[in-house]
Amino acid sequence: MNNGLAQYQQVNTSSAVEGASPHRLIQMLMDGVLQRLAEAKGAMRRNAVNDRGEAIGKAISIIGGLRDSLNQDVDSDVTRNLNDLYAYMTKRLMEANLHSSEEAIDEVMALMRTVKSGWDEIAAEVN
Numbered sequence: 682m683n684n685g686l687a688q689y690q691q692v693n694t695s696s697a698v699e700g701a702s703p704h705r706l707i708q709m710l711m712d713g714v715l716q717r718l719a720e721a722k723g724a725m726r727r728n729a730v731n732d733r734g735e736a737i738g739k740a741i742s743i744i745g746g747l748r749d750s751l752n753q754d755v756d757s758d759v760t761r762n763l764n765d766l767y768a769y770m771t772k773r774l775m776e777a778n779l780h781s782s783e784e785a786i787d788e789v790m791a792l793m794r795t796v797k798s799g800w801d802e803i804a805a806e807v808n
Contacts, residue, residue: 704803707750711797714743718774718790725783737778740789741771766792 701709717740724732748767751760770789777785 704800707747707800708797710743710747710750711793711800714740714747714793715790715797717743718786718793721777722783722786725781725786733781734778737774737786741774744770744774763796766796 717736721733721736721740724730724736744767748764751764751767753760753764770792773785773789776782777789
């Protein structure tokens, strides 16, 4: 059952990515971080160390993708600040995994929600 659900989700995600604008892809990455962090918190509560590590690792990887997507050719405070924020989020998530810290995960989730809400507002203005 879980395997079938995972395959369905993969097909659904692939379809969404294919037709998505670059702006929407960033939104999807941010959603992915939040989803993986929710999974990590659940794993913490179940004392599922491997699942926690896997979920946090995926969140860190997605944040790395967000960081890589920043246009470093543009010398702007926004780019520098986001780069630094993503680096901080990664550091906090490594600490969360090492110390099984739900508070660190909550902090990163709050930061990501703030960044995402700003990104979502851009979409509302463009559409």
